[in-house]
Amino acid sequence: xxxxxxxxxxxxxxxxxxxxxxxxxxxxxxxxxxxxxxxxxxxxxxxxxxxxxxxxxxxxxxxxxxxxxxxxxxxxxxxxxxxxxxxxxxxxxxxxxxxxxxxxxxxxxxxxxxxxxxxxxxxxxxxxxxxxxxxxxxxxxxxxxxxxxxxxxxxxxxxxxxxxxxxxxxxxxxxxxxxxxxxxxxxxxxxxxxxxxxxxxxxxxxxxxxxxxxxxxxxxxxxxxxxxxxxxxxxxxx
Amino acid sequence: xxxxxxxxxxxxxxxxxxxxxxxxxxxxxxxxxxxxxxxxxxxxxxxxxxxxxxxxxxxxxxxxxxxxxxxxxxxxxxxxxxxxxxxxxxxxxxxxxxxxxxxxxxxxxxxxxxxxxxxxxxxxxxxxxxxxxxxxxxxxxxxxxxxxxxxxxxxxxxxxxxxxxxxxxxxxxxxxxxxxxxxxxxxxxxxxxxxxxxxxxxxxxxxxxxxxxxxxxxxxxxxxxxxxxxxxxxxxxxxxxxxxxxxxxxxxxxxxxxxxxxxxxxxxxxxxxxxxxxxxxxxxxxxxxxxxxxxxxxxxxxxxxxxxxxxxxxxxxxxxxxxxxxxxxxxxxxxxx
Numbered sequence: 425x426x427x428x429x430x431x432x433x434x435x436x437x438x439x440x441x442x443x444x445x446x447x448x449x450x451x452x453x454x455x456x457x458x459x460x461x462x463x464x465x466x467x468x469x470x471x472x473x474x475x476x477x478x479x480x481x482x483x484x485x486x487x488x489x490x491x492x493x494x495x496x497x498x499x500x501x502x503x504x505x506x507x508x509x510x511x512x513x514x515x516x517x518x519x520x521x522x523x524x525x526x527x528x529x530x531x532x533x534x535x536x537x538x539x540x541x542x543x544x545x546x547x548x549x550x551x552x553x554x555x556x557x558x559x560x561x562x563x564x565x566x567x568x569x570x571x572x573x574x575x576x577x578x579x580x581x582x583x584x585x586x587x588x589x590x591x592x593x594x595x596x597x598x599x600x601x602x603x604x605x606x607x608x609x610x611x612x613x614x615x616x617x618x619x620x621x622x623x624x625x626x627x628x629x630x631x632x633x634x635x636x637x638x639x640x641x642x643x644x645x646x647x648x649x650x651x652x653x654x655x656x657x658x659x660x661x662x
Numbered sequence: 663x664x665x666x667x668x669x670x671x672x673x674x675x676x677x678x679x680x681x682x683x684x685x686x687x688x689x690x691x692x693x694x695x696x697x698x699x700x701x702x703x704x705x706x707x708x709x710x711x712x713x714x715x716x717x718x719x720x721x722x723x724x725x726x727x728x729x730x731x732x733x734x735x736x737x738x739x740x741x742x743x744x745x746x747x748x749x750x751x752x753x754x755x756x757x758x759x760x761x762x763x764x765x766x767x768x769x770x771x772x773x774x775x776x777x778x779x780x781x782x783x784x785x786x787x788x789x790x791x792x793x794x795x796x797x798x799x800x801x802x803x804x805x806x807x808x809x810x811x812x813x814x815x816x817x818x819x820x821x822x823x824x825x826x827x828x829x830x831x832x833x834x835x836x837x838x839x840x841x842x843x844x845x846x847x848x849x850x851x852x853x854x855x856x857x858x859x860x861x862x863x864x865x866x867x868x869x870x871x872x873x874x875x876x877x878x879x880x881x882x883x884x885x886x887x888x889x890x891x892x893x894x895x896x897x898x899x900x901x902x903x904x905x906x907x908x909x910x911x912x913x914x915x916x917x918x919x920x921x922x923x924x925x926x927x928x929x930x931x932x933x934x935x936x937x938x939x940x941x942x943x944x945x946x947x948x949x950x951x952x953x954x955x956x957x958x959x960x961x962x963x964x965x966x967x968x969x970x971x972x973x974x975x976x977x978x979x980x981x982x983x984x985x986x987x988x989x990x991x992x993x994x995x996x997x998x999x
Contacts, residue, residue, distance in 0.1 A: 475877050477873060477876065477877055496876075496881070497876045497877050498876055498879050498880055498881045498882070501877070501878060501879035502879065506878075507877050507878070509874060509877070513871060513874045514871075514874075515866070515870045515871060515874065515875075516870060517866065517870055518866060518867060518870070522863055525860075526860070526863060526864060526867055526875075526878070526879075526880065527878045527879050529860055530878070530879030530880050530881075531879055535860075574878060578879065
């Protein structure tokens with residue numbers, strides 16, 4: 425399979441703290457790539473670097489062989505990177521449909537196309553009945569679906585999900601898994617950062633493990649969880 | 663989906679208050695209101711543009727631009743300088759002063775648009791303070807008139823002089839009033855259109871979560887600059903018109919207490935980002951302040967400020983817009999019955 429996303433030797437520092445230290449990995453087209461690691465290991469920082477919200481001190485990011493390292497976040501969205509943020513981030517005082525439509529307008533420009541895509545994304549995520557509501561009235565699950573609709577509407581090449589199962593019941597998490605699998609089969613590549621390994625193991629083709637900003641393992645999920653270094657990081661024993 | 667077409671009846675109900683107020687304001691001079699009160703209303707009309715400028719930009723993005731009094735005063739100074747040093751008639755200086763003021767306010771405040779939160783507010787407040795220092799210090803004061811200000815011919819003065827002496831003052835007052843009213847009405851309609859357009863919603867998205875807005879595809883810097891340009895245009899038009907009607911221009915135009923605090927208070931008490939609320943508050947608060955003079959004289963400053971502080975503490979998200987919505991709901995109910 426060809427690479428859709430390639431990160432080369434990414435280094436990100438905050439003052440004296442090195443949050444990411446020469447992290448390299450490739451994501452293949454059509455795969456679901458998992459990133460795990462304990463708190464403070466640099467997972468969210470890595471997503472921030474990929475989306476352009478943080479600029480790395482060193483390294484390159486390639487999307488579909490195009491160097492996007494110096495592009496602004498909104499330019500990356502147009503090129504096909506979409507993001508679900510940690511902690512259910514939406515525009516709380518804009519109606520549900522506008523939360524999605526603003527993304528569509530930014531990506532497509534054309535009003536009619538943006539509205540058609542918005543309707544489709546809201547239908548796919550089961551939010552059409554709540555389209556006119558404010559997100560403050562939505563349940564945590566519906567908020568996640570709103571974030572998912574925001575991803576779908578831009579028809580991305582790569583969707584970055586930051587802890588998509590956080591705050592969901594096991595039933596809701598299973599629905600989210602089904603959605604990720606469904607849209608993965610339709611061509612969207614996913615990069616999923618997650619604490620809950622049991623969910624990640626169900627969907628990820630490959631997993632990378634970060635610890636204190638350093639990549640310590642990468643491979644198939646079943647191999648990674650047996651890696652002694654990974655076990656030590658997670659359980660404190662080897 | 664959500665784009666519901668309103669019935670003709672709903673449309674009439676929703677537009678009735680606006681049209682009624684507009685008709686009343688347009689008829690006031692014909693009903694005998696003149697002199698001091700027409701002068702006050704002219705000022706209030708022009709201050710509406712400043713209130714709307716604050717509401718459109720700061721009320722949506724929460725970037726509190728305290729440099730507005732600089733833009734307001736600079737437009738006045740640009741007009742006066744063009745008139746005094748280049749002998750350009752006030753009517754043309756007025757038109758030229760607006761883009762000049764917008765340009766300078768953008769150049770001066772553009773670097774601070776990258777700064778977020780309270781730091782932007784502090785930085786923007788420094789601009790008028792520095793400008794006041796420049797105007798009143800030599801050698802600049804020699805050219806800018808110092809504390810005495812710059813004298814120039816007020817708007818339409820040459821034409822007024824060609825009229826019989828008994829109608830000169832009335833002509834000037836009426837023409838200023840109707841110009842200010844036209845500016846206020848157009849300003850309101852445009853602000854309403856922008857505030858609830860896709861661009862307006864982008865500004866609101868920035869105010870609610872700028873990082874999320876950027877991360878979901880909105881070019882936040884571009885949106886902020888355009889928003890700032892629109893806001894500056896409103897303030898520049900207000901400043902240039904205000905100055906053209908009341909020579910000389912002095913540093914009083916740049917003092918935040920004169921040209922920032924009243925519209926800022928209207929925007930907050932009205933309900934930031936609602937357009938309608940700040941508009942009503944602009945007329946209500948500024949006219950109340952003038953009316954209080956007749957009842958309590960100099961005590962009005964203390965009473966008025968205490969009143970405003972109480973309102974803002976009790977309901978920081980704005981009071982007037984909420985009252986407006988409640989009244990509208992009742993009116994709709996009464997008309998349905």
